[in-house]
Amino acid sequence: MGENKNSITLKGIGTGSGIAIAKAIIIHRGELTVPVLTIEQHEIEGEIQRFRGSLNIAKEQLLRIRSTIAKTMGEDAAGVIEAQVHIVSDPCLIDETEKLIGVKEVNAEHAFEVVINSAIDALGSNENPVFKERVQDFKDVKSRILSILLGLKHQIIKMPEVDSVLVIDQLAPSETAHLFGSKYVGLATETGGFTSHMAIMSRTMDLPGVLGIDDITNAVNDGDMLIVDSLKGVIIINPDERQLTEYHRLGEIFEKHREIILRTSDQESRTPDGRNVSIAANMELVEEVPLARHFGAAGIGLFRTELLFMDRDRFPEEDEQFSVYKKIAEQMKPKSAIIRTFDIGGDKFAKTIGSMHYEPNPFLGWRAIRIGLEFPDIFKTHLKALLRASYYGNIKIMFPMISVPEEMQQALSIVEEAKSELREHNIPFNEKIEIGIMIEVPSAAILARDLAEMSDFFSIGTNDLIQYTLAADRGNPRVAHIYQSFQPAVLKLVKFAIDAAHFKGIWVGMCGELAGEVLAVPLLLGMDLDEFSVVPSRVPLVKTIINRFPYSKARILAENVLSFTTQDEVLDYLTKEVSSYLPAEIMELETVKHNSQ
Ligand code: PEP
Numbered sequence: 344m345g346e347n348k349n350s351i352t353l354k355g356i357g358t359g360s361g362i363a364i365a366k367a368i369i370i371h372r373g374e375l376t377v378p379v380l381t382i383e384q385h386e387i388e389g390e391i392q393r394f395r396g397s398l399n400i401a402k403e404q405l406l407r408i409r410s411t412i413a414k415t416m417g418e419d420a421a422g423v424i425e426a427q428v429h430i431v432s433d434p435c436l437i438d439e440t441e442k443l444i445g446v447k448e449v450n451a452e453h454a455f456e457v458v459i460n461s462a463i464d465a466l467g468s469n470e471n472p473v474f475k476e477r478v479q480d481f482k483d484v485k486s487r488i489l490s491i492l493l494g495l496k497h498q499i500i501k502m503p504e505v506d507s508v509l510v511i512d513q514l515a516p517s518e519t520a521h522l523f524g525s526k527y528v529g530l531a532t533e534t535g536g537f538t539s540h541m542a543i544m545s546r547t548m549d550l551p552g553v554l555g556i557d558d559i560t561n562a563v564n565d566g567d568m569l570i571v572d573s574l575k576g577v578i579i580i581n582p583d584e585r586q587l588t589e590y591h592r593l594g595e596i597f598e599k600h601r602e603i604i605l606r607t608s609d610q611e612s613r614t615p616d617g618r619n620v621s622i623a624a625n626m627e628l629v630e631e632v633p634l635a636r637h638f639g640a641a642g643i644g645l646f647r648t649e650l651l652f653m654d655r656d657r658f659p660e661e662d663e664q665f666s667v668y669k670k671i672a673e674q675m676k677p678k679s680a681i682i683r684t685f686d687i688g689g690d691k692f693a694k695t696i697g698s699m700h701y702e703p704n705p706f707l708g709w710r711a712i713r714i715g716l717e718f719p720d721i722f723k724t725h726l727k728a729l730l731r732a733s734y735y736g737n738i739k740i741m742f743p744m745i746s747v748p749e750e751m752q753q754a755l756s757i758v759e760e761a762k763s764e765l766r767e768h769n770i771p772f773n774e775k776i777e778i779g780i781m782i783e784v785p786s787a788a789i790l791a792r793d794l795a796e797m798s799d800f801f802s803i804g805t806n807d808l809i810q811y812t813l814a815a816d817r818g819n820p821r822v823a824h825i826y827q828s829f830q831p832a833v834l835k836l837v838k839f840a841i842d843a844a845h846f847k848g849i850w851v852g853m854c855g856e857l858a859g860e861v862l863a864v865p866l867l868l869g870m871d872l873d874e875f876s877v878v879p880s881r882v883p884l885v886k887t888i889i890n891r892f893p894y895s896k897a898r899i900l901a902e903n904v905l906s907f908t909t910q911d912e913v914l915d916y917l918t919k920e921v922s923s924y925l926p927a928e929i930m931e932l933e934t935v936k937h938n939s940q
């Protein structure tokens with residue numbers, strides 16, 4: 344697509360869904376200036392009362408926002424505001440501020456700012472990403488209360504009369520929530536990763552956003568026309584006519600696509616000729632759990648635990664891990680959640696272990712279960728936390744990167760040790776917890792019958808299985824043309840593993856990205872895959888395909904595909920056979936997505 348010389352394309356992290364085309368509203372904001380005033384002894388009580396009054400107002404404001412969010416986005420989304428209500432009522436924060444007003448004889452704004460800043464600093468320097476995430480809540484409360492005390496309006500984001508894209512440094516959770524139901528149709532921010540509150544809420548709200556674009560508030564002028572393309576993660580500033588026409592067309596297709604697939608959220612996933620399969624969600628954050636339900640997932644097919652272990656100097660204690668896994672169990676109950684033990688190594692570098700040595704080939708090196716088995720104590724702590732959480736819901740444990748049966752034997756014996764230690768201390772857990780493995784190394788696929796004897800289920804990890812089968816690094820663009828998801832060598836291993844699992848009487852899912860590929864879904868259905876696990880927002884898409892594609896036809900696809908030798912043959916054949924069963928919007932949008940990768 345040719346670009347107008349005035350049009351600028353900037354790349355960030357796409358979140359939410361779809362495309363927005365509208366004029367920009369830019370919010371430039373600086374820190375609030377808080378005066379430091381000394382007060383007289385007799386003014387102390389009045390100042391304390393003024394502070395308490397501001398807390399009450401803040402609480403009322405937050406409860407109002409909470410109830411709006413609960414009504415529009417559901418109780419789970421409203422939980423973000425709950426955290427702020429707790430901060431406003433925090434006795435330590437209140438006590439210390441009041442003491443400071445009295446001891447230093449200063450105004451409430453200044454005392455409160457000192458106290459909350461020290462809480463923010465303490466949280467910010469904590470290694471745990473969960474604490475770091477809370478900093479934003481504290482900052483939001485800080486500016487809310489200071490604005491009340493200073494007599495300023497907290498709501499500094501102006502609400503537009505017409506559809507607009509908000510361009511801002513970052514958003515506090517309550518501000519993000521405020522956008523719901525407003526005329527803001529898109530979002531562009533300077534900070535924010537995929538795991539930030541902002542990203543999670545914009546995904547929940549289905550608001551197209553591109554986050555983390557350096558200096559976007561200066562790159563854009565108020566009133567500039569913007570295209571927010573959350574599919575590719577780009578912002579186009581002042582697009583030309585051709586870009587506008589193309590994106591208007593894509594936007595319309597996206598809306599139709601969404602309308603079609605969202606109809607499935609509360610439907611069963613059953614083919615027209617009556618075969619049931621399970622469609623579950625992949626995730627790595629507790630905050631994403633409500634999304635699984637929102638999009639109609641049957642459970643969590645893969646919860647990646649790595650985030651808990653990264654960016655910190657020490658491994659998380661058993662209790663800290665337990666509280667995370669317990670939340671997942673409770674929120675998903677009675678649906679199941681497969682939690683994978685840490686898959687550190689490869690491209691998931693963890694300071695705790697990864698920095699101990701350098702590896703020339705990390706993907707072929709010290710990764711995942713290999714690390715767990717070398718540090719049985721750390722691994723046992725991890726397993727004990729998971730087992731304890733199993734008492735509170737339907738948790739299953741999964742081991743990543745199993746390449747030989749001995750690894751599974753060793754891992755299972757550590758599970759047994761963990762179980763007996765818990766029994767000794769009368770700590771309850773689910774004695775019948777299911778334990779499965781990822782099939783992501785070719786040797787595991789080849790030895791699938793043997794491994795199935797030791798496992799309750801398999802989940803095929805195609806992201807790795809493809810790279811290891813074709814010897815093409817999954818993250819290296821130079822060899823991306825060899826990393827072929829539909830190469831028959833890969834498909835044969837997938838089919839072999841599924842058959843082996845069924846032969847031994849266990850079920851098998853797939854949590855690699857292939858499970859969410861439009862052309863792969865009918866194929867995998869025909870290969871008798873039992874569960875598809877995909878990112879939450881893709882659950883309705885997979886369900887739509889399953890609900891429209893006859894199993895009998897899928898069986899024929901699977902049989903024929905295995906006779907091909909190249910990926911092109913497979914793709915040509917599937918495109919031809921699949922398109923007539925699926926809405927045109929789905930086929931077209933998927934092509935756009937693939938072309939942009
Ligand atoms: C996979 O390898 O397919 C998989 C799901 O695991 P990850 O992407 O975390 O390696």
Ligand code: MG
Pocket residue numbers: 743783804806807
């Ligand atoms: Mg993997």
